[in-house]
Amino acid sequence: MSDGTIALREGEQVDADALLAWLAREVPALVPSGACLRIRQFPAGFSNLTYLVTVEHARGQQPIVLRRPPRGVKAGIAHDMGREHGILAALHARGVPVPNPLARCDDAAVIGAPFYLMEHVDGVILRGTLPASFTEQAAAVPGRLAALSQTFVQTLAQLHAVDVSTEPLASLGRPDGYVQRQVQGWTKRWLASRTDDVPPLDWIAAWLEAHRPPDRATTLVHNDFKLDNLVLEPDLSRVRAILDWEMATIGDPLMDLGTSLAYWVEAGDAPIFRALGLGITALPGSMTRTELVQAYGAHRGIDVSDAPFYYAFGLFKVAVIAQQIYARHVQGLTSDPRFAVLGEVVKALGIAAQQAAEKGRV
Numbered sequence: 001m002s003d004g005t006i007a008l009r010e011g012e013q014v015d016a017d018a019l020l021a022w023l024a025r026e027v028p029a030l031v032p033s034g035a036c037l038r039i040r041q042f043p044a045g046f047s048n049l050t051y052l053v054t055v056e057h058a059r060g061q062q063p064i065v066l067r068r069p070p071r072g073v074k075a076g077i078a079h080d081m082g083r084e085h086g087i088l089a090a091l092h093a094r095g096v097p098v099p100n101p102l103a104r105c106d107d108a109a110v111i112g113a114p115f116y117l118m119e120h121v122d123g124v125i126l127r128g129t130l131p132a133s134f135t136e137q138a139a140a141v142p143g144r145l146a147a148l149s150q151t152f153v154q155t156l157a158q159l160h161a162v163d164v165s166t167e168p169l170a171s172l173g174r175p176d177g178y179v180q181r182q183v184q185g186w187t188k189r190w191l192a193s194r195t196d197d198v199p200p201l202d203w204i205a206a207w208l209e210a211h212r213p214p215d216r217a218t219t220l221v222h223n224d225f226k227l228d229n230l231v232l233e234p235d236l237s238r239v240r241a242i243l244d245w246e247m248a249t250i251g252d253p254l255m256d257l258g259t260s261l262a263y264w265v266e267a268g269d270a271p272i273f274r275a276l277g278l279g280i281t282a283l284p285g286s287m288t289r290t291e292l293v294q295a296y297g298a299h300r301g302i303d304v305s306d307a308p309f310y311y312a313f314g315l316f317k318v319a320v321i322a323q324q325i326y327a328r329h330v331q332g333l334t335s336d337p338r339f340a341v342l343g344e345v346v347k348a349l350g351i352a353a354q355q356a357a358e359k360g361r362v
Contacts, residue, residue, distance in 0.1 A: 004043070005042055014053075022105060032055075037056070038056060039053050044125075044127055048069055081114040088118060102118055102119060122240075126228060126230075143285060149287035155242070156296065160220060161300075178218060186316060187205040200354040223259060226259070257293070257307070257310055258317075259318070261293070265281050270352065273352075311356050316349075
């Protein structure tokens with residue numbers, strides 16, 4: 001994780017003294033005698049808040065990462081810090097590339113919300129642009145992005161092969177009827193969070209309900225698998241860690257693929273999708289969405305002919321996530337300036353979802 005931090009945003013501060021006192025009492029191994037904390041914020045991400053906590057002491061300094069829910073959200077699994085901490089612990093023990101969880105606190109009185117701490121994984125996270133060093137190697141970029149596309153889809157396929165037959169992963173979700181619950185659940189979230197009329201989203205919600213595929217074999221589902229949730233080697237050759245497990249569950253793996261496709265921007269897509277910070281996939285060398293689907297099917301040896309349904313669902317889900325965050329912005333519950341544009345992103349995602357459904361392609 002490259003630094004890329006900012007000063008704490010208004011309303012999202014963390015009390016360093018309170019955190020230090022809790023660490024000294026509950027996890028003294030992390031804070032040597034005389035240590036102090038320096039806290040900065042990772043500005044990216046649209047859901048739970050992530051902070052770089054540097055423990056400074058006489059022998060040097062040690063970076064760790066803190067995760068907590070934002071203000072103004074209702075209780076639920078997406079903001080359940082204990083659940084996310086437990087998922088990381090289980091996956092780390094199974095050799096899945098995730099940060100090692102270090103501690104958790106369920107007492108909201110300590111810093112204003114439950115939180116957990118995990119190791120800091122150094123590396124590259126791709127968002128809106130390529131690392132500056134790549135501008136000096138322009139001829140090599142398409143080849144590296146082609147390899148990265150392969151690594152991306154292979155990593156997703158490997159996640160879907162993780163053994164979830166034993167606890168605690170076996171209890172993550174209810175596999176039967178997963179697609180139905182997802183379609184109906186995200187439709188309810190859309191209706192509960194809407195601030196403006198977006199007819200394409202109403203249309204796609206009805207279409208998804210009418211065209212649900214039959215249940216298939218279920219697997220571990222990350223539910224937000226995209227490039228900026230991966231910590232990569234500096235040359236992009238390997239995934240060092242997979243981040244943001246807040247929505248992980250057990251379910252239809254193609255729902256995971258559909259979400260990934262929704263974030264996989266192509267050169268011909270509406271320019272506003274770059275506001276999601278994922279335009280790197282539109283650069284020459286990256287797979288197209290169709291190629292991504294074909295590669296995934298080959299890795300797992302499964303039929304992916306119904307991928308357009310899952311892509312349309314992924315666009316709908318991302319639109320609703322954006323709408324929920326935009327609604328918090330409209331209500332004045334966040335001062336993050338990035339959220340002001342999300343209303344237009346929601347509309348564009350709705351249009352794209354309807355088009356994917358009508359045309360039957362990704």
